[in-house]
Amino acid sequence: MLMNNRESLIQVNNLSKKFNGFVAVDSISFETKAGEIFGLLGPNGAGKTTTLRITSSILQPTSGSVEVCGCDVVKDSQKVRENIGILTTEIGVYDRFTGRENLAYFGELYGLGREQLDDRIEVLSKLLDMQEFLDRKAGTYSTGMKQKLAIARSIIHDPQVVILDEPTTGLDVLASLTVVDFMRMEKKAGKSVILSTHRMSDAEKLCDRVAIMHKGKLIDLDTVKGLLRKTKTVDLEEAFLKMINNK
Amino acid sequence: MRNIFIIWRKELKDALRDKRTLMAMIVMPMVLMPLIIIGMFKLIDYQMQQAEKQVVKVAVENKKNDSDLVEFISSQENLEIVNISLDLEAAVKEKAVDLAIIVPEDIEDRIKKQEVIKIEVIEHSLNDRSDIALGKVNQAVTAYNKQVLESRFKDQGISGNILSGVVIEKRDVATKEEIGGFGLGFLLPLLIVMWANVGGQYIAIDVSAGEKERKTLESLLLTPVKRLEIVFGKFLAVSTSALTSVVISLVSIYIAINQFGFKIEENIDKSVQNTASGAGGFAMDFSIEPAALLVIFAVSILLVLVFSAILLSISIFAKSYKEAQNYLGPSYMIIILPVVIVNSIPNFKPPLALFAVPAVNTILLFKEILVGAYDWGHIAITVGSLAISALLAIWTATKIYSNEKVLFRV
Numbered sequence: 001m002l003m004n005n006r007e008s009l010i011q012v013n014n015l016s017k018k019f020n021g022f023v024a025v026d027s028i029s030f031e032t033k034a035g036e037i038f039g040l041l042g043p044n045g046a047g048k049t050t051t052l053r054i055t056s057s058i059l060q061p062t063s064g065s066v067e068v069c070g071c072d073v074v075k076d077s078q079k080v081r082e083n084i085g086i087l088t089t090e091i092g093v094y095d096r097f098t099g100r101e102n103l104a105y106f107g108e109l110y111g112l113g114r115e116q117l118d119d120r121i122e123v124l125s126k127l128l129d130m131q132e133f134l135d136r137k138a139g140t141y142s143t144g145m146k147q148k149l150a151i152a153r154s155i156i157h158d159p160q161v162v163i164l165d166e167p168t169t170g171l172d173v174l175a176s177l178t179v180v181d182f183m184r185m186e187k188k189a190g191k192s193v194i195l196s197t198h199r200m201s202d203a204e205k206l207c208d209r210v211a212i213m214h215k216g217k218l219i220d221l222d223t224v225k226g227l228l229r230k231t232k233t234v235d236l237e238e239a240f241l242k243m244i245n246n247k
Numbered sequence: 248m249r250n251i252f253i254i255w256r257k258e259l260k261d262a263l264r265d266k267r268t269l270m271a272m273i274v275m276p277m278v279l280m281p282l283i284i285i286g287m288f289k290l291i292d293y294q295m296q297q298a299e300k301q302v303v304k305v306a307v308e309n310k311k312n313d314s315d316l317v318e319f320i321s322s323q324e325n326l327e328i329v330n331i332s333l334d335l336e337a338a339v340k341e342k343a344v345d346l347a348i349i350v351p352e353d354i355e356d357r358i359k360k361q362e363v364i365k366i367e368v369i370e371h372s373l374n375d376r377s378d379i380a381l382g383k384v385n386q387a388v389t390a391y392n393k394q395v396l397e398s399r400f401k402d403q404g405i406s407g408n409i410l411s412g413v414v415i416e417k418r419d420v421a422t423k424e425e426i427g428g429f430g431l432g433f434l435l436p437l438l439i440v441m442w443a444n445v446g447g448q449y450i451a452i453d454v455s456a457g458e459k460e461r462k463t464l465e466s467l468l469l470t471p472v473k474r475l476e477i478v479f480g481k482f483l484a485v486s487t488s489a490l491t492s493v494v495i496s497l498v499s500i501y502i503a504i505n506q507f508g509f510k511i512e513e514n515i516d517k518s519v520q521n522t523a524s525g526a527g528g529f530a531m532d533f534s535i536e537p538a539a540l541l542v543i544f545a546v547s548i549l550l551v552l553v554f555s556a557i558l559l560s561i562s563i564f565a566k567s568y569k570e571a572q573n574y575l576g577p578s579y580m581i582i583i584l585p586v587v588i589v590n591s592i593p594n595f596k597p598p599l600a601l602f603a604v605p606a607v608n609t610i611l612l613f614k615e616i617l618v619g620a621y622d623w624g625h626i627a628i629t630v631g632s633l634a635i636s637a638l639l640a641i642w643t644a645t646k647i648y649s650n651e652k653v654l655f656r657v
Contacts (some may be wrong), residue, residue, distance in 0.1 A: 001481040053655075058465065058469060058651070058654075059466050059651050059655075060651065078471045078473070079471075081469055081470060081471040082471045084469070086469055088462075088465065089463065090465075092458075092461045092462030092463035092464075092465075092466065093461075093463065094261060094266040094461075094463060095461070096261055096265060097260075097261065097264075105253070105257050106466070106470060108253045109250060109253060109254075109467075109470040109472050110470055110471065111471070124462075150466075153421075153466065154466075240541055
């Protein structure tokens with residue numbers, strides 16, 4: 001397969017995470033590659049968000065290891081964060097700042113210089129069609145506008161790995177479309193995109209490969225077609241239910 | 248360093264755009280305290296003037312005598328002799344009159360015969376006006392008594408000066424500066440300790456619990472910036488805000504006292520002279536020595552650092568703005584209480600150990616320095632204790648910011 005020749009950007013090995021004795025993630029392993037959209041699928045509470053938080057180095061693993069672009073998330077967390085951009089469901093922006101000020105703050109924290117930052121804001125605002133509202137206070141934004149700002153913020157530093165955690169939850173059709181377009185764009189640009197979602201239809205439409213998570217365990221990992229073939233079903237939702245029942 | 252500066256600048260800019268923080272940091276210390284202080288001065292002034300203007304009513308039995316004494320009494324300012332048909336005691340009790348005097352019927356005879364004259368006074372000790380009336384009657388009787396004695400000595404060919412055996416001449420060694428410093432010793436520690444806390448509260452909540460509530464904290468933690476730098480940037484922003492409040496409150500109170508304080512002082516001086524109840528002078532000089540100012544400022548900065556780190560540590564525990572406010576609200580009482588207690592104990596000699604207790608040591612030290620007593624041991628212990636507390640508090644804040652359980656307590 002072509003995909004195997006591509007650079008592996010995330011490597012998760014036997015990762016486990018416990019919270020006060022509760023096993024949120026139970027020794028899972030997978031890797032993602034440049035130029036693919038990798039789906040992390042499962043119901044709420046399956047351990048997806050915890051996995052992603054560890055991958056982005058804001059939570060520490062209980063055991064196992066994660067490497068992002070060759071850097072260990074525990075030993076080299078700063079490097080990891082430089083290479084990762086995350087978009088979460090819970091879009092928080094600084095309401096008292098304009099869109100541009102929001103982006104500039106994060107750009108500076110990612111170490112961009114003034115000129116580099118101005119260029120990047122220009123590119124992103126064009127790309128996401130934000131010019132009209134970029135200089136308004138973010139507190140006046142609609143949900144869709146906030147989502148665009150959050151997307152721009154998460155990739156202000158042009159990271160190699162882009163993680164989206166339930167990015168379309170609570171969004172209307174148009175705003176969801178912005179997110180979907182954005183994922184395709186990043187894939188085309190050769191980034192490794194991880195989509196974590198409980199919406200099977202999104203995953204079916206977008207993902208090259210999917211990992212199915214349930215109760216902290218990774219129960220299967222394959223292409224969408226591969227999963228459908230294995231379970232002899234016609235859509236991912238059915239396939240997912242069948243896999244859970246088999247377990 | 249660059250990241251700390253970026254975060255510090257952002258948090259301050261954000262705070263300045265927030266009405267709540269702006270109120271707490273700038274408007275309140277600028278307006279509230281001078282208003283309270285000036286209001287207090289004005290109230291005292293007003294009450295003194297009222298007391299002065301108040302006309303007290305005195306009933307005299309056997310008024311028909313129309314003696315010199317009664318005339319003496321009635322010549323007192325703002326005192327009115329009234330006729331009363333009631334029983335005197337009942338009249339005083341029912342406050343129909345403020346005081347009643349029973350003058351012996353044979354007063355003139357007794358004066359002539361050089362006998363002791365007893366005057367009975369009926370007062371109501373729970374009635375303020377009765378007190379004032381008593382004071383005035385006392386003054387009149389003392390003056391009258393002197394006159395009577397003088398005439399008795401004269402009759403025997405002795406000079407009236409013989410009555411002035413021992414006299415008191417008062418000289419105060421406390422300079423105007425010291426009296427001013429003593430007055431400031433009540434006010435200044437209260438202001439500094441209060442605004443070091445209040446001035447940092449809102450911004451501390453906003454940058455920690457507020458950021459959690461608005462769901463921006465995770466994005467910030469995702470940047471490659473070190474936790475220590477995030478904490479320091481926020482911590483410095485809180486400190487800047489608190490210190491700004493302290494400075495603003497001091498400057499505005501200084502201006503307020505200069506503008507309004509001295510006028511009142513003159514008034515009070517006059518009224519003190521005129522009223523019988525001498526309530527001590529208010530003559531103060533509020534100038535502070537540069538050395539004292541320097542020590543106070545340096546210690547204030549340390550105090551602000553301690554408070555800021557504590558405020559930040561407490562507010563990051565909270566899930567929301569409201570919860571953080573519930574935590575920090577009572578902190579105000581805990582801090583103000585020692586000030587009030589220390590202020591209310593007269594001639595309090597603090598044991599050395601108290602200079603090791605943050606906040607309390609600041610109050611004690613400021614009180615000393617403001618009256619010109621520089622105890623370098625006390626200064627060293629205070630500075631050392633505050634510096635250690637500040638470091639400990641910052642270290643704790645950093646630890647808390649690295650604790651995933653606290654950060655994701657959602």
